[in-house]
Amino acid sequence: MLAAGAVLVALLLGSPPRAAPPPALTTVAEALADALGPPAEDRRRLALAVESRAPALAGPLEAALEGALARRGWAVQPARPGDRDPEGAARAAGQDLLLRVQGGLVPGRREIALVGEAIPTWPSFFLQARPAARAAPPRVVQARAEADPETQLLGREGRPAGAPFAVVRKLGRVPGRVLALAVGDVPPAGLTLALALPDAIVLLGPGGVPLARRELDLATLAPMRDPAATIAVGDFGAGRIAFQQAGAARGEVLALRAGRLEPAGALDAAPLCASSRARLFGAFAPGEGVLQDGLSTVPTPPAPRSRRTLYGAAAAPGGGPIAFGVLGTDLRLDLLGPDLGPAAPPLEGIGTGFALADLDGDGVAEVVASSPQPSGGERIRILAPRAPTPLLFESPPVAGAILAGAAGDLTGDGLDDAVLAAVVREPDGSLATDLLLVTADPREER
């Protein structure tokens, strides 16, 4: 009875109402419609076939395109889903044009891209003997737009059955030993990787392309047996990049101006990490490359709470119930909430290269960690701290020694990825660092 009533309401109101497509989809659909242009010679019947590897994206994208094309005078007929021969179907239905559109998120960029193939399907008087022949050559149209979070959500591809939770891929190699790294937006470059080397701060684009480098003055540092540094990308006032070297009196803030990293301020505390919602500060133990057991959300040196020392801290880029991870030199990782209170039981045996990243988009950050055993080979593990069986993934052996990590959306799918820095030795004996992307983005598995 209820179902019959629902059908009646639908009949009275016409077709079921469709939600307004997200702005990014509207933008890219309008851009593709502009690229196609209005109908010519009164050939306005258009069959629209939209395909995407992300199943959730095809429907809303088709709706956005249908509206954009209709506004330009096209009479749009969406193709039947699963039609193996949309061109033949369009021809049989008497359509003038078939627009076959492939859409998806651009790997490594927060963009949605559409590529359309406009295929003439109107019957040609001169080609009556060959009904499948095209009256005119097809043409390609394409458009891009910045992807908003809703579009990233729709554009996310499902993980194939039996696929591992994540994949590890080398992003690139940088000369020297990376001591610390951070991921975040640095205007005007956008998403960047900020690397702290013993003698320089280096900024890379998400694909590993060098953007800027600033040499550091080592003469002002107190002697240090092993160099160490902290670095974070976030809101630090006049600049977005903050770092401190072990042995330095203060932290520094840098801003990217005209392709150069320039000083933009100083900090009284070491910037440990930052997310979209919070920053975390600490202090190096005097004469040591490790930190005192004290944390602060404001840039003032926190008082040490105990004699325990820390390797570093990581922030979940999007916050969440597990907002921070703090690793002690005892290799115990404390998982903290936004208020710095315990958010999950601590994890024992975490290596010094680690990150917090919500890889699967469930709203709770996973721990991406290196091996805690110096005598064995390096492996990357992904742990879900609140799960009954935390181990989600363990990589095959990885070359080098992973000493630093950070997280951010580097694949552009709207979910966090992790980047780990593995120090390796070059054939000439010098040191270099492999940057390893750890991601659950299924596009990286292909």
Added chain:
Amino acid sequence: MRARLLAAGLALLAGSARAGVRPAWGGELRVGLPAAPHLADPARAVDPADLFLVRAVHAPLLEIDAHGALAPGLLAEVPAPEEGGRVFRLRLRPGLRFSDGAPLGAPEVAASLCRLLARDPPSPHAWVALAILGAEEVVAGRNAIPAGLQVLSATELVVTLALPLPDFPWALASLPASPVSPAGAGAGPFALVAQDPRGARLVANALHPGGRAYADGLLLSAADPRGAARALAAGTLDLVLRPEAAGPAPVATAALLATVAAVNGPRLGPGAEAVRRALSALDRGELARLFARGPAEPLLTLAPAALLPAAPPAPAAAGAPAPPGPARLVLLVPAGAGEARAAAERIQVKLFDRGLRAAVSAEEPPRFAARLAAGDYDVALVPVPVLALRPALAAAEIALATRGPGAARQALAELGVAPPAELPARLDALARALDLVPLLATGERASAGPALQGLRPLPDGGLDPGDLWLLRGGQR
């Protein structure tokens, strides 16, 4: 600073396929040695245990980097030879202090070099400073300071040598050249706080110019082979440094403890030639392979093979029949020198095979040194730790230890500017001139417990205790 950063990075990757755990500071490092160290004075120490203590307490003027090249240490730069290798300008890093807070400048460096030339008691490491102009006057007690030492400022001094020696900076990189404060403190990674016959306790020196040591403290004690292995397995020692392995996968140090036989020609008279020939005919490879407890290699000339640019010549074949040897002779060895004792017992057998009856006599080190200096021996087996990684300096060390300052100066004069291709022949000639028969060179094995990290033998056969660290900051 950059060299230090590179060294730290390379140390991090020492060994293959090492996973990444950054060093942690903290904890007390417990080290077992062949004997309890009793000398922390770089001008006096010669035993392996004492040299380990010296390396913990003192800092050399120059360091040797991971590639085996000289690198700045307390000196801000590696001094370049001037005037044909006779003059060196030493510039210290500003603001240096000993662990006791005393300033460390050019006057302290000059004073420390002078200490090496002191007459009473003589330093076994006078070879470091013997080439300095006027050193003979100081050794003879006629002067307190050699004329070739000139302090220019708080951080700069000029050293003028009596003979050309381009490798002089390598002497400055050796442990004996480390400066010592007036109160006896050093500038090394640790400071000595307590010492007794059982061992020594040290704490990290916050003023160390290379940065604070990883460990908060260092506890050095004597450990016999079995006890060391048991302690390492039980976790009551973190590191054992002995000739024998005390645990799985020990790391061998460079074989730079040279053992040479000094033949007392005047005392043995015509019979000395038979003894020389018998010693020269020894299979030194067999001696190293079968009778040394630690890593060892034959010593074919007056410098370990690792220091030579080319293989030394094979021992000369015997010529005309030698006159009969002495009816009896005594092989003198220092008590406690295990490798020398083992070699002496093997040599005893070999001499008997050639018709020479020999007895082995062990003397406590001071008495051994006195008898050696007085010529009161037939054949002495002298262990000499080679601390400078250049053939001329190594030969000078051995010459000083066996034949005194004059022989050491002779070695420096004859080898200081020798072309590399001529070095093996000249070393051989010097050995014959000094009536020395090189026998073998030995090293040690470093056996580490599971928590110990940063184990990286230095090119000179030592370990920098400041670089050693404990996993989890030493939390047991």
